[in-house]
Amino acid sequence: MSPVLAISQLSKTYGSGFQALKSVDLSINRGEVFALLGPNGAGKTTLIGIVCGIVTATSGTVTVDGHDHVHDYRKARAKIGLVPQELTVDAFITVWDAVSFSRGLFGKTPDPAYLERMLRSLTLWDRKDSKIVTLSGGMKRRVLIAKALAHEPEILFLDEPTAGVDVELRRDMWAVMAQLKQSGVTIILTTHYIDEAEEMADRVGVINKGEIVLVENKSELMSKLGRKELTLQLVEPLAAIPTALGAHRLALSDSRTQLIYTYDSDSAPAGITALFDDLAAAGVRFSDVSTSERSLEEIFVSLVHDGDAARQRETA
Amino acid sequence: MNLRAIWTIYRFEMARTFRTLVQSIVSPVLSTALYFVVFGAAIGSRISEVEGVNYGAFIVPGLIMMSLLTQSLSNASIGIYFPRFIGTIYEILSAPVSPLEIVIGYVGAAATKAIVIGLIILATAFLFVPIHIQHPLWMAGFLVLTAVSFSLFGFIIGIWADGFERLQIVPLLVVTPLAFLGGTFYSIKMLPPVWQTITLFNPVVYLISGFRWSFFGTSDVDIGISLGATLVVLALGLAVIYRIFQTGYRLKT
Numbered sequence: 001m002s003p004v005l006a007i008s009q010l011s012k013t014y015g016s017g018f019q020a021l022k023s024v025d026l027s028i029n030r031g032e033v034f035a036l037l038g039p040n041g042a043g044k045t046t047l048i049g050i051v052c053g054i055v056t057a058t059s060g061t062v063t064v065d066g067h068d069h070v071h072d073y074r075k076a077r078a079k080i081g082l083v084p085q086e087l088t089v090d091a092f093i094t095v096w097d098a099v100s101f102s103r104g105l106f107g108k109t110p111d112p113a114y115l116e117r118m119l120r121s122l123t124l125w126d127r128k129d130s131k132i133v134t135l136s137g138g139m140k141r142r143v144l145i146a147k148a149l150a151h152e153p154e155i156l157f158l159d160e161p162t163a164g165v166d167v168e169l170r171r172d173m174w175a176v177m178a179q180l181k182q183s184g185v186t187i188i189l190t191t192h193y194i195d196e197a198e199e200m201a202d203r204v205g206v207i208n209k210g211e212i213v214l215v216e217n218k219s220e221l222m223s224k225l226g227r228k229e230l231t232l233q234l235v236e237p238l239a240a241i242p243t244a245l246g247a248h249r250l251a252l253s254d255s256r257t258q259l260i261y262t263y264d265s266d267s268a269p270a271g272i273t274a275l276f277d278d279l280a281a282a283g284v285r286f287s288d289v290s291t292s293e294r295s296l297e298e299i300f301v302s303l304v305h306d307g308d309a310a311r312q313r314e315t316a
Numbered sequence: 317m318n319l320r321a322i323w324t325i326y327r328f329e330m331a332r333t334f335r336t337l338v339q340s341i342v343s344p345v346l347s348t349a350l351y352f353v354v355f356g357a358a359i360g361s362r363i364s365e366v367e368g369v370n371y372g373a374f375i376v377p378g379l380i381m382m383s384l385l386t387q388s389l390s391n392a393s394i395g396i397y398f399p400r401f402i403g404t405i406y407e408i409l410s411a412p413v414s415p416l417e418i419v420i421g422y423v424g425a426a427a428t429k430a431i432v433i434g435l436i437i438l439a440t441a442f443l444f445v446p447i448h449i450q451h452p453l454w455m456a457g458f459l460v461l462t463a464v465s466f467s468l469f470g471f472i473i474g475i476w477a478d479g480f481e482r483l484q485i486v487p488l489l490v491v492t493p494l495a496f497l498g499g500t501f502y503s504i505k506m507l508p509p510v511w512q513t514i515t516l517f518n519p520v521v522y523l524i525s526g527f528r529w530s531f532f533g534t535s536d537v538d539i540g541i542s543l544g545a546t547l548v549v550l551a552l553g554l555a556v557i558y559r560i561f562q563t564g565y566r567l568k569t
Contacts, residue, residue, distance in 0.1 A: 014569060049569075052410040056568050074318070074412035082410050088403030092335060104324030105411040147407065 002066070003027035004155060004186050005051070010060030012046050012210075020046040022210040023060070028155075033177065033187045035197035035218075037300055038207035044190040045085065047207070048157050052082045065154065078106055081148035085159040087140050091133035095124055095143055098132060099150045106151035115150065121179060122146050138169040145176060155186045162196060174199055194300055208304045221299065230261040230272065232279075233288035244282040248275050259284070321413045325421025326428075329395050333429050340391075341433060344383050348437045351379050352444045355501060367503050367534045372445035376438070377528040378500030381462065384434045385495055385520065388463050389487045392426035392470025397477050400566075409568065415561035423471055427463040434459055447531065454539075455530035461546045462523050466491075468553030475566050494520040499528075504536045519549055 005028040012021040020043045028034050038044050049055030051062050053073060062069040064076035089098065099115055119125040122142045127135060132143055141161070148156060158177070162170040177200055181187055191197055197204050198218070205215040214221070237256040248271070251260045263271050279286070333340040356372035363371040399405040408418060441447060449455055469486075477483045498520030504512055515521055516537070526542025529535035535542065560567070 052406075054406055054409045054568060056564055077410060077412040080410070082406065084403070084406050086403055088406065090399075090402065090404055093331075097331070101324055101328050102407060104327075105321050105407060105413060107318040107320045107412060109320070 004030040004065050005188070006061075006063040007047075007051070008061045008063075010047070010050060010062065011058045012043075012050060012055065013058045020210050021050075021057075021060075024207075024210070024212050026205060026212055026215065028186060028188060029203075030154075031181070031184055031186055032202040033181050033189060033200050034203050034205060035201035036188065036190045036205045036207055037192065037194065037197055038190070039192060039304060042207045043210040044207060045159055046210075048082070048159050048188075048190060052080055052157065053077055078151065079154045081151065081153035081156045083141075083144050083148045083156065083158045083161060085163060087137065087144065089132050089140060089143055089147070092131060094129050094131055095119070095135075095146070096128040098143060099146050102147040102150035108151045114152065118149055119146060122176065138165065138172065141165070141169070141173070142176070149180075149185075153185070155188065156180060158187060158189045160190055160192070162191070162193060170196070206300060206303050213303055222293075228263055228291055228293045230263065230275075231290045231292070232259040232261070232284075232286040233257065233290075234259060235285040235287050238284070242282045242284065245275075245278050245284070248278065250275075259286070318413050318417050321411060322417050322421045322424070325408075325418065326425045329422060329425030330428065332395075333391075333425075340429060341436065344387055344433050345436050345440060348379050348383055349440055351375070352441065356444055366506070367532070369532050369534070370445065373441075373447050374503075374528075374532075375501055376441045376445065376447055377531045378495075378498075378524050379441075380434045380437050380459075381520075381524045381527050382492075382495040382500050383437055384430050384459065384462055385466050385491050385523075386487050387430040387433050388426055388466035389470040389473065389491060390483075391429045392423055392467040393474035393477065393483050393487075395422045395426055396471050396474035397480075397483055400474070401480075405567070415557075419468075419471065419557055423464065423467040426467040426470055427460070430463040430467065431459055434463070449531050450533045451530040455527065458523070458527045458530055458542075458546065461550060462527070465546065465550040465553055468550070468557060472553065472556050472560065475560055478566075491520075494518050495524075499524045499536060519545055522546065523549075 005026075007024055007026040010021055010024040010026075011019070013019045024043075024047065026047075036044050036047070046055055050057045051064070051069060053069065062076075064079050067076040067079075069076040093101075096115070096119075099119065100110065103110065103115065116125065119128055122145060124139065124142055124146055127139065132140060135143065145158075145161075161177070162173050165173070174196070177187060177189070187200075189196070189200060201218050203215065204218050204221055206213040234257050238252060238259070239256070241250050241252055241259070249262045251262070252258070253260060261272075261275055352372070352375075355375055360371040360375070365371065366374045396405075399408065438447075473483060473486050497515065498518045499515075504515045504521060504525075507515060522537055522542045522545035525536040526539055526546065529539050529542065559565070
């Protein structure tokens with residue numbers, strides 16, 4: 001299947017000399033939720049800005065469903081909806097006027113029935129005649145989503161949709177995104193909240209200092225990089241790890257009452273079985289067992305950190 | 317051509333006028349009516365005719381032109397500056413709309429508002445002084461050309477400005493003095509010869525002169541030169557805007 005969005009060798013250097021994007025290649029599949037993770041200043045918003053026509057690229061190409069975003073910008077942009085990070089909306093107009101304006105701007109014929117369906121799905125219908133200034137922060141964010149959806153886009157960019165919002169509203173936004181995905185909209189989400197990517201995304205891309213560090217299916221990423229820990233609660237404290245267990249990646253807790261075994265999830269079955277055999281042979285008894293795995297957040301931090309360390313080595 | 321987008325921007329801008337009816341229409345009409353009272357009725361009654369025209373009637377084209385210039389500038393500059401200021405410009409830039417369509421939408425709405433105000437002032441003038449318009453088509457032509465030209469300049473100011481103070485600088489420090497010194501209240505033939513020559517460098521002279529000719533058939537400068545100067549102002553505005561969109565100046569990074 002051809003990608004719905006193809007970004008090739010995209011670079012952006014601002015007038016100040018700051019290089020926000022360094023030859024980025026990325027392709028987005030139709031209907032997926034793609035989370036672009038990265039720390040502040042990594043280049044996420046610049047990338048979105050270029051695709052949407054707000055920022056001019058220094059070099060590289062962007063193709064939206066087969067349409068070049070510069071030469072065939074009308075067709076390319078018609079397919080994209082953008083929800084910006086900031087709550088930028090004209091406060092003194094009604095919700096209905098705001099979404100009607102957005103639809104008209106994209107050259108679409110008025111379709112009150114579609115707008116009604118959309119506003120109902122975003123639970124904005126009851127407030128359609130309210131001026132935006134009277135709405136809560138969460139409602140305003142919904143209005144931004146409604147404006148982005150007003151022209152029936154196939155691709156929706158959500159730039160930090162839950163930055164600075166409370167937990168309840170975040171859950172709310174996630175429900176909205178899940179609903180949109182079900183309706184077939186491709187969603188590209190930028191965030192620096194890992195749990196958001198973990199909750200929503202099919203694939204995860206990590207961007208750092210203008211470079212795509214990694215693109216992976218979320219589940220594969222988790223299993224590939226997801227290091228697990230197995231903790232054994234000992235019946236009797238150990239002075240040291242028995243030499244018979246030296247082949248296993250074991251650590252003794254400071255209290256000497258816990259043995260911690262670290263393993264990669266794909267090598268789990270053989271390793272754990274061997275460990276338990278050796279523990280029995282060495283006469284180590286335990287009263288409880290628990291496992292934990294690294295979150296996407298830890299994976300992300302280590303990726304960004306490793307990338308920085310490698311870069312420092314190169315320049316040294 | 318995304319005609320629907322042009323219409324959407326135009327209608328949105330016109331709706332803003334009606335939301336802010338007092339600032340948009342009532343206040344310029346009121347301030348011009350005050351000019352009529354002061355210069356037309358109070359002081360004007362002591363001035364005999366200028367160029368064979370009753371003084372109260374003589375200042376009407378100048379007053380309309382002065383309002384047209386300031387209104388075109390302020391309407392168009394605030395029209396494009398406001399979305400830049402609050403950030404909603406992202407929507408315009410990310411829509412399948414060409415720069416030309418954006419300009420037609422914003423400048424068209426700003427010019428329409430300025431023309432409506434000009435016509436309201438003209439209607440108000442009829443209440444104060446007897447006026448007969450000799451060349452109504454030329455009058456309409458000058459009205460539209462000037463409104464569009466200065467709305468283009470307003471659009472440029474709205475893109476250039478990085479604060480509300482800057483929006484005010486050009487109308488207050490440049491256009492108002494040029495309008496006052498451009499023959500709004502007098503014929504430049506009343507000035508000493510040296511000042512007559514200096515005044516010819518003021519583009520507003522040509523606009524007011526041409527507009528006044530369409531009313532009374534008399535003018536400070538030849539009607540052809542007035543029309544030419546108005547078209548030059550229009551072309552200059554178009555050229556600057558073309559350059560702005562070509563470079564993305566203050567719109568795109």
